[in-house]
Amino acid sequence: MTDDLGAKLALLTDDRPEPADPAAPIRARIRTRQLHRRTAAAVCAAAVAIAVVVAGSVIGSIKSAEPGVATPGQRTQGLNFTYTRLPEPWSDEPAFTTQPDALKYGPAFYVTDGSIPNEHWAVASYYSDGCLVITDEGPAKSFGGAQGCFDQNWQPDQRSQYKTVPAVIPNLSSPMPLTMVMGAVSAEARKVRITAGGKTYDTDAIGTPNSSRFRFFAVVVTATESQITAVTPLDAAGKVAPSPR
Known part of the structure; x- marks a missing residue:
């Protein structure tokens, strides 16, 4: 009886520590995967932001190169545009005609x-x-x-x-x-x-x-x-x- 008790008490000594928690490695792997996912998401977001800026610059350069848009001033194909006004004689009345086109x-x-x-x-x-x-x-x-x-x-x-x-x-x-x-x-x-x-x-x-x-x-x-x-x-x-x- 005494020997059995001694063997059981030996489990609590420094020489015989308590068995390691089997869930600990699993939790560590989960934390590692979560860190990898957060890092990848941040990298993707940065790449998307850069792509949007680059695309916007490209579109802007295409628009500014369109015939009849860049000069005079920065005009568009609408009624609101800037232009350099010439001296008289001058016409500034829009010609909205009855043509179908x-x-x-x-x-x-x-x-x-x-x-x-x-x-x-x-x-x-x-x-x-x-x-x-x-x-x-x-x-x-x-x-x-x-x-x-x-x-x-x-x-x-x-x-x-x-x-x-x-x-x-x-x-x-x-x-x-x-x-x-x-x-x-x-x-x-x-x-x-x-x-x-x-x-x-x-x-x-x-x-x-x-x-x-x-x-x-x-x-x-x-x-x-x-x-x-x-x-x-x-x-x-x-x-x-x-x-x-």
């Missing part, structure tokens, strides 16, 4: 308008730098909704670019040789003088918010396309204006 030209600004038999017409500058469109607001659509862009291929001494559009007027007993002449000149221009069919036509060179490089003009002349012999921009002093810079 008018919205694709917005914001558009009137350059000029007028009337021919059976029709009222208008010409607008739209957001693509150097572009014009004829807005067929009357019932006849004599000019076919023509448009043209004048921002490319300027020669060093070229003072104007223009497009001619002959009118096709239905139901007119006496056909008239009417031709739309529309185009772009430098910002220094104030007038455009057109010689056609032995006559001289003067019209304003209009500044719009859509370009600080060009002014625009449009006029209908009583002549055929082949009879247009000169299109000359004039500055505020009445001298020949330079080519766009």
